[in-house]
Amino acid sequence: MNNKIYNLLVEKGAIMTGHFVLTSGLHSNKYIEKFRVLEDPKSLEIICKEMAKKFKKIDIVVSAAIGGILLSSGVAKELGVKGIFCERVDGNLIFKRGFLIPEESNVLIVEDIVTTGGSIKEIISLLTNQKINIAGICSLAHRGETIDFKYRYEPLFEIDIDTWEQDMIPDWLSDIEITKPGSTGK
16 A cells, blocks of 8 residues: 555545445445545645656556546646546547547556546547557556456555445445535446
8 A cells, every 4th residue: 555645645634434325336434535635736746746656658648537637637747748538428438629649659547536447447448449558557546346457557555445235235324324425427
């Protein structure tokens, strides 16, 4: 675990407790509110430097909107390359705004919090029909089961946070009012 990043999240109040419904639809008693660190330029810079250190020979950084935009731009700045993002339209991630990835580019995918890896898998799917090289994937935090994306994956830290399907929520958690944090529009 990257204690520096974990401690930064704790210091900024980003690790919250309660009853949360995650974007994936899973329920959890903990939630990482990434915007507590992403809203602070100094914290964002620390995170982006740590992500950039993990990869070499990157030509372009790609993320999904919304939280990923700040990470893509910040990591791209650290690497001296462009940072672009895809966004959700009618439930699907697409590149808009004239973003192009030159052929043979070494692409780094960055993400904020990974639970099921759904957004990363969508980005990979979006990129696989292009003549590029996915050089790797980096996330701020990984909170869930191990995922094989078929590409090098480097989370800054992993955190064990329990999640439950709707029909498996423990009674003690059912007694806590549900909070539905930020949504990606899935």
